[in-house]
Amino acid sequence: MFSSLSRRRVFVLLVLTCLLFITLDQRGNTVIDRTRRVFSAILGPFDTAAEAISEPLARAWYGISNYRDLERENAVLRDQIEQQKGAEVEARSAILEYQQLLALNRLTSVRNYNALPARVVGEAPSNFQNSVEITVGSNQGVAVGMPVTDGAGLVGKITKVYAESSLVLLITDPQYSVAAEVLNAEFPDDAGGASTIPTTPSGIPIPDLTSSTTTSTTIPSTLGTLPINPALPTSSTTSTTTTAPIVVVRETGALSGQGADKPLLLRFIDDNAALTSISVGATVGTAGGSNSLAPQGIPIGTITRIGRQSGSRAPIVEVTPNANLRRLNFVSVVLYVPNPEAIGR
């Protein structure tokens, strides 16, 4: 049988063979890539069969065990939709203004690139990998390195492409890093900082401009202490406009993942400037550039914590992603091919 080989030799043979394969794969090998594609095609029918058997059972179980939670969640989401309706109108007008400004200045934005909708079909089966599989591949024009977003923000990048599917490395993976910029509004007469930053609609990058308008709302006393939804127009509300300069500050750095369920970590190019000009609640988006993985203007998230590292001047800036990476159903692949150096191949 295996008597000619001692246990130690088996161990050494195993380690060496695996290290050889790892090295070949890490350096990019066409034979391995082709083998992967073939194996993926073989595994496809098995996957389909396993899903077909497991899904009805899982759905039935979820229906029984989570019915009340689903009802409660549904009610909360309906409330949120009502609140978002007004904000959406404001957001649409802001997008139009933004597009007009970009067109005037002949600048490009993420909207200059076509996007390909896709469905998320599976999570990574390993505990040491933050990735998802989506239903579009090379046949639809997807290429390695393309950024992936959902309605709320950046989700990740394409790392492997098959004929009809692709693997997306999520932004929370420690291997993911992207050039990012923080957009922060500074109010010269206000020491409140983050709490008074005007609301920025999700998905809309703020141009580097100086705005000169703020709006305050006067509420008649007859409304008492009822909560006011600013999104909904009320006939009894009167608006007055005052002018105060708002300076939008842009700070650039590199954003990287720290693992599932952990916030993203932002490192700045200029630590000193960053410490004075950013605050909790500031918006973070992709910075773009020739060596970036994504075009400028894709929203990523908001700053939720700024700390200091002992023995270092560099601040620890944590960013919570806009996208809910635990519940991804539909995503869009932005058909933007990054520079090969940025992809890492």
Next chain:
Amino acid sequence: MRAFLLGPVVRLVPVGLIFLALQRAVFAEYRLKGVALQVVLALVAAAGAGGGPERGALAGFVLGMMYDLGVGTPLGLTALAYGLAGLVAGYVILITPDPQWWFAMIFVALGAAVGEVAIAVTKLLIGEEGWVDASLFKVVPIVAAFAALLSPVLVPVGRWCMYVRRPKWKAIPE
């Protein structure tokens, strides 16, 4: 030697495809406290506990390579970790040639734990940082416990895959 290598592969590959599909479709989707249960790793450890360290390492290598090809992890990474898992679980055969179910269960859990830790450590060695952290204290016990729970079912499956028959004992006449 050739028969030793090729024989089990004939059975391991189809069984591995089924387990890999289950891993991708079921266990990746439905997690326990956020941890993806590893059914392929459980099969590797069970094959080791049923067939010994060499066969365990072979099963781990074959199933690990299939895992790497199917999941998109660097080729050889899971094969190395699972090979170690099978090797460690197989040591039960060196202690006793026909282990009791509970004894095999302990070694299956041990093998699975080694395999899961080995993935994180190997990733660290090839430059993928961020996985060797406190979360291992949650992930490894859950994965090991799951493998142990499945071991009474998976050890016979592993033996069948590796062409190993359970020894039959006869009383020596006086």
